[in-house]
Amino acid sequence: MTVSAPLWPAVLGRFGWQDLPFVRAWENPTISELIGAFAGALVVVGAVVVAALLTRYGKWRYLWTEWLTSLDHKKIGIMYIVVAFVMLSRALVEAVLMRMQQAVAIEHPGFLSPDHFGQLFSTHGSIMIFFMAMPFLTGMINYVLPFQLGARDMAFPWANSIALWLTIGAAGLMMASLVVGEFSTGGWSGYPPYTERAFSPGVGVDYWIWAVTLGSIGSTMAGINIACTVYKLRAPGMRFMRMQMFSWTSLCTSILMIFAMPPLTVATLLLALDRYLGFHFFTNDLGGNMMNYANMFWLFGHPEVYILILPAFGVYSEVVSTFSTKDLYGYTSLVIATMAIAVLSFTVWVHHFFTMGQSANVNAAFGIATMTIGVPTGVKIYDWIWTMFRGEVRFTVPMLYALAFMMTFVLGGFTGIILAMPPLDYLVHNTLFLVAHFHNMLIPGLLYGMLAGYHYWFPKAFGFRLDERWGRIAFGCWVVGFYLAFFPLYVLGASGMARRTQAIFEPSFRPWLYVACVGAFVLLAALTSLGIQLWVSIRDRASTRVEAGDPWDGRGLEWSVSAPPPEYNFAVLPLIDGRNPFYDHKHDEGQPDPYASPSSYEDIVVPRGSATSVVIGLAAAVAAFGLIWEIWGLAIVALQIVVAAVVLRSFGRDQHRTIPAAEVAREHEKWLARVRATPAIPRQLETAAVNRGLAEIVA
Amino acid sequence: MSEPELAHAGLNLGDTGELTKDQAENAIFGFWIFLMSDAVIFALLFATYGTMIASTVGGPTPASEFKLLPAFVETLLLLTSSATFGRATIAMKYDEPRRVLFGWLGATLGLGLVFLALEANDFATMFAHGAYPMRSGFLSSFFALVGLHGLHVAVACFWLVVMVGQICAYGLDARVRINLLRLGLFWHLLDIVWIAIFSVVYLQGNIG
Numbered sequence: 061m062t063v064s065a066p067l068w069p070a071v072l073g074r075f076g077w078q079d080l081p082f083v084r085a086w087e088n089p090t091i092s093e094l095i096g097a098f099a100g101a102l103v104v105v106g107a108v109v110v111a112a113l114l115t116r117y118g119k120w121r122y123l124w125t126e127w128l129t130s131l132d133h134k135k136i137g138i139m140y141i142v143v144a145f146v147m148l149s150r151a152l153v154e155a156v157l158m159r160m161q162q163a164v165a166i167e168h169p170g171f172l173s174p175d176h177f178g179q180l181f182s183t184h185g186s187i188m189i190f191f192m193a194m195p196f197l198t199g200m201i202n203y204v205l206p207f208q209l210g211a212r213d214m215a216f217p218w219a220n221s222i223a224l225w226l227t228i229g230a231a232g233l234m235m236a237s238l239v240v241g242e243f244s245t246g247g248w249s250g251y252p253p254y255t256e257r258a259f260s261p262g263v264g265v266d267y268w269i270w271a272v273t274l275g276s277i278g279s280t281m282a283g284i285n286i287a288c289t290v291y292k293l294r295a296p297g298m299r300f301m302r303m304q305m306f307s308w309t310s311l312c313t314s315i316l317m318i319f320a321m322p323p324l325t326v327a328t329l330l331l332a333l334d335r336y337l338g339f340h341f342f343t344n345d346l347g348g349n350m351m352n353y354a355n356m357f358w359l360f361g362h363p364e365v366y367i368l369i370l371p372a373f374g375v376y377s378e379v380v381s382t383f384s385t386k387d388l389y390g391y392t393s394l395v396i397a398t399m400a401i402a403v404l405s406f407t408v409w410v411h412h413f414f415t416m417g418q419s420a421n422v423n424a425a426f427g428i429a430t431m432t433i434g435v436p437t438g439v440k441i442y443d444w445i446w447t448m449f450r451g452e453v454r455f456t457v458p459m460l461y462a463l464a465f466m467m468t469f470v471l472g473g474f475t476g477i478i479l480a481m482p483p484l485d486y487l488v489h490n491t492l493f494l495v496a497h498f499h500n501m502l503i504p505g506l507l508y509g510m511l512a513g514y515h516y517w518f519p520k521a522f523g524f525r526l527d528e529r530w531g532r533i534a535f536g537c538w539v540v541g542f543y544l545a546f547f548p549l550y551v552l553g554a555s556g557m558a559r560r561t562q563a564i565f566e567p568s569f570r571p572w573l574y575v576a577c578v579g580a581f582v583l584l585a586a587l588t589s590l591g592i593q594l595w596v597s598i599r600d601r602a603s604t605r606v607e608a609g610d611p612w613d614g615r616g617l618e619w620s621v622s623a624p625p626p627e628y629n630f631a632v633l634p635l636i637d638g639r640n641p642f643y644d645h646k647h648d649e650g651q652p653d654p655y656a657s658p659s660s661y662e663d664i665v666v667p668r669g670s671a672t673s674v675v676i677g678l679a680a681a682v683a684a685f686g687l688i689w690e691i692w693g694l695a696i697v698a699l700q701i702v703v704a705a706v707v708l709r710s711f712g713r714d715q716h717r718t719i720p721a722a723e724v725a726r727e728h729e730k731w732l733a734r735v736r737a738t739p740a741i742p743r744q745l746e747t748a749a750v751n752r753g754l755a756e757i758v759a
Numbered sequence: 760m761s762e763p764e765l766a767h768a769g770l771n772l773g774d775t776g777e778l779t780k781d782q783a784e785n786a787i788f789g790f791w792i793f794l795m796s797d798a799v800i801f802a803l804l805f806a807t808y809g810t811m812i813a814s815t816v817g818g819p820t821p822a823s824e825f826k827l828l829p830a831f832v833e834t835l836l837l838l839t840s841s842a843t844f845g846r847a848t849i850a851m852k853y854d855e856p857r858r859v860l861f862g863w864l865g866a867t868l869g870l871g872l873v874f875l876a877l878e879a880n881d882f883a884t885m886f887a888h889g890a891y892p893m894r895s896g897f898l899s900s901f902f903a904l905v906g907l908h909g910l911h912v913a914v915a916c917f918w919l920v921v922m923v924g925q926i927c928a929y930g931l932d933a934r935v936r937i938n939l940l941r942l943g944l945f946w947h948l949l950d951i952v953w954i955a956i957f958s959v960v961y962l963q964g965n966i967g
C-alpha cells in the first residue's frame with residue numbers, strides 16, 4: 061500500500077505525486093502499474109472525449125435541460141440504467157483481469173501485484189453491488205412502476221433526482237479512485253480491523269467508505285420514494301391485489317431498502333469515526349469489537365441480496381406471463397411468497413459468519429432460518445413453471461433469460477443449502493465455493509432479470525425494439541460464459557482454494573482455472589454483444605418502430621400508452637376494474653375499447669426541472685472527496701453548498717408547470733389516430749418487422 | 760369536514776384544492792417512513808451501546824461519568840419544547856395572530872438551544888475527566904449515540920429558523936404548513952429518542 065509524501069498539505073491534503081498512477085508507472089514500470097495507469101488514462105480520456113463530443117455537437121444545453129436536471133421519473137430511470145451499464149463494463153473488465161491473473165499465477169507471481177489484485181476484487185464487488193445492480197434495478201423500478209400503478213410520476217420527483225445524483229456522485233468517486241490515489245483492498249464488505257487506519261493507512265478505504273455511504277443514502281431515499289409511490293399514487297380502483305407482480309416486488313424491495321440500508325450507513329460511518337477521529341468501535345484495542353461490524357454489515361447485507369433479486373423476480377413474472385400468453389399462475393401465492401422472502405431475509409444474517417465463534421445453537425437457528433427462505437422461493441419457481449404449462453410459449457430474448465434463470469438459480473439454491481448447514485459451511489468457508497454460490501445466485505437472479513427487463517421494456521422507453529439476433533448472441537454468451545466461469549469455482553472451492561487469492565501454489569488447480577478464465581472472456585463477449593446490439597438496433601430503428609406502444613401484447617398499464625410515452629404518462633388516469641385491465645379490455649367481449657377517445661381531458665401538472673438536485677449530489681461527492689484526501693476546507697465548503705441548495709429549494713415556489721388540457725388532447729388524439737392506422741399483428745409475428753406495436757385481438 | 764382534512768388535522772389547509780390535500784398526504788406519509796428508517800439508525804446505536812457498555816478498559820465507567828440531575832433537566836427541557844411546538848401547531852391550525860405562532864416557535868427554539876448548551880456542558884465536563892470518545896469502546900458508543908441525537912436537535916433548530924424565514928416570506932401557504940408539520944414530527948421523535956437515551960444510558964448508568 062502506497063502512502064506517499066504529501067505535496068502541499070495545506071491545499072492538497074494527503075495528495076502526493078505517487079498518488080497518480082501515471083507517476084507510479086513511470087517510476088516503477090511493472091505490468092501491474094502499467095495496467096493501473098492505463099485504467100486511469102481511460103477514465104481521463106473517456107471524460108475528455110465525452111465532453112469534446114458534447115461540445116462539438118452543441119449538446120450541452122440539451123443534455124442539461126432535458127436530462128440532467130429533469131425530474132421526470134422516466135428520464136431518471138434511464139439515467140440510472142446508463143450508469144449501471146457503464147459501471148458493469150468496468151467491473152466486468154476487472155473480473156477478467158482477476159481471472160487472467162489466477163490463470164497465469166500458478167506457482168508464479170503473475171502480472172498483478174498483490175495490492176493491485178486486492179483493489180480489483182474490492183472494486184469489482186463494490187461496483188457490481190452498489191453501482192451496477194442497485195442503479196439498474198432502481199432505474200427499472202423508476203421507469204416502470206408509475207406506469208403499472210396508473211400514476212403520472214413518482215411520489216417525490218425532486219428526492220428521486222437527488223437519489224440519482226448521489227448515486228452518480230458516488231460512482232464518480234469510484235472512477236476518481238482510478239485516477240488519484242488507490243482503492244481499498246478490504247473487499248466489498250470492508251471488514252475491520254483490517255480496514256482500520258492501523259492496517260490500511262492509505263486513502264483506499266476512505267474511498268470505499270464514502271462511495272458506499274453516499275450510495276446507501278441515495279438508496280434509502282429511493283426506497284422511501286418507491287414505497288410512497290405504491291402506497292399513495294395508485295390509480296382509482298388499483299387495489300393491492302390488482303397490482304402487477306413487478307409492482308409487488310418493487311414494493312417489497314423498497315421496504316427492504318428503507319430498513320436495510322440504514323445499518324450499512326451506520327456501519328460505514330462508525331468505521332469512519334474510528335479512522336478519522338480515533339474512536340474504538342471496531343479496533344483491536346481499547347474495547348473495540350469487530351463483531352458489531354459483522355452484525356451490522358450483514359444486517360444490511362443479507363436483505364440486500366433480496367433487494368437485488370426481488371425486482372428480477374418481478375420481471376420474470378411479467379415476462380413469463382406475457383410470452384406464455386397466460387395469466388400468471390398462483391398470483392396470490394406469488395404475492396405471499398414475495399412478502400415472506402422480504403420478512404425472512406431479516407432473520408438470517410448470522411449465516412455470513414457461522415465460523416466466527418457464536419454457539420452451535422445460534423448457528424443452528426440461523427441455519428434453519430436460512431433454509432426456510434428456500435420454501436417461498438420454490439413456490440415462485442413452481443408458479444412460473446405452471447404459468448408456462450400449456451401456454452403458447454414464445455422463445456423471445458426475455459423469455460430465454462427467464463428460462464436460463466430458472467435452471468441456473470435452482471442449482472445455486474442447492475449449493476446455498478450446503479452453505480446453510482453450519483458443519484458444511486465450516487469446510488467450504490472462505491473458499492471459491494462461496495464465490496461460485498453467490499455468483500450463481502446473483503447472475504441469473506439479478507443480471508439476467510435486469511437484461512430481460514431491458515429487452516422487454518426498451519421498446520416502451522424508446523419506441524423501437526432491440527435487435528433480436530444480437531440479443532440471442534448476447535444471451536448465449538452470458539449463459540455459456542456463466543457456466544464456464546463459475547462451475548469450476550465450485551470444484552476449486554471444494555478442493556480448498558481460498559477466495560481472494562492472488563497466487564496459487566497447487567498445480568492441479570490449473571485446468572479449472574483455465575476454464576474459468578475462458579469463461580470470463582465469454583462473459584466479456586456477452587457484454588460486447590450487448591453493445592453491438594444497441595448500435596445495430598439504433599441503426600435499424602426505422603424497421604422496428606412500435607409507436608402504438610404494445611409490441612408484446614402486454615398486460616400491465618405501461619403497454620396502454622404510446623412508445624415513447626408522453627411526459628405525463630397517461631392523458632387520462634385509467635380506471636382499474638381488474639388485475640390485467642389493459643389486457644382484458646383488449647381481449648374480452650363487451651369491455652371498453654382501450655384505444656377509444658376519452659370523453660374529456662384536463663390540465664396536467666408536472667414538475668419543472670431542477671438544478672438543485674444535481675448540485676446536491678455532486679457537492680456531496682466533492683465533500684466526500686475532500687474528506688478522503690483530508691482537504692478539510694473543500695469538504696466544509698462543499699457541505700455548505702449542499703445545505704444551501706436544500707434551503708434554497710425549500711424557499712422556491714412555482715416549481716410546477718401546467719400542461720393545458722388542449723395540448724394533452726391534441727397529442728393524445730394524434731396518437732390514437734396513429735394507432736387506428738397501424739396494422740395489428742398476431743403475437744407470433746412480434747419479432748418481425750411488421751410489428752408496429754399493436755396486438756391482434758384473438759378471442 | 761372532508762376526510763383528508765381529518766387525516767391531517769393539524770394542517771387546516773382550507774380551500775386549496777384537491778391536489779394540495781393529496782400532496783400533503785404524500786409528503787407527511789413519506790416523512791413518517793423517513794422517520795422509521797432514522798429510527799433504525801438509532802436502534803442500531805442503542806444496540807452498539809448495549810454491547811459496549813462494559814468495554815471501559817480501565818477508563819471512566821457509566822457510574823463515574825453520568826450525572827442524573829443535568830440529564831433530568833435536559834429531559835424536562837425537551838419535553839417542554841415538544842409541548843411548545845404542539846402549541847405552535849395549534850396556533851397554525853386556528854390561524855391565530857402571527858406573533859402568537861412566532862412566540863411559541865421562538866420558545867421551542869430557545870428550549871432546544873438551551874438543551875444543546877447543557878449537553879455541550881455535560882460533554883465538556885466529561886472531557887475534563889478524561890472521558891473522551893477515543894478512550895474506550897464504551898465512550899465511543901456513548902458519544903456516537905448521544906452525539907447523534909444532539910446533532911439531530913441541532914439540525915431541527917436550524918430547520919426551525921429556516922421555517923421562520925419561510926413564514927416571513929410566504930405566510931402560511933400550503934407548503935409552509937406541510938413543512939412545519941413535518942418538522943413537528945421530527946421534533947417529537949427526537950423527544951422519544953431522548954426518553955430512551957435517558958432510560959438506557961443515564962438511569963441505567965446511575966442505578967443499574
Ligand SMILES: [Cu+2]
Pocket residue numbers: 361362365408409411412
Ligand atoms: Cu445471506
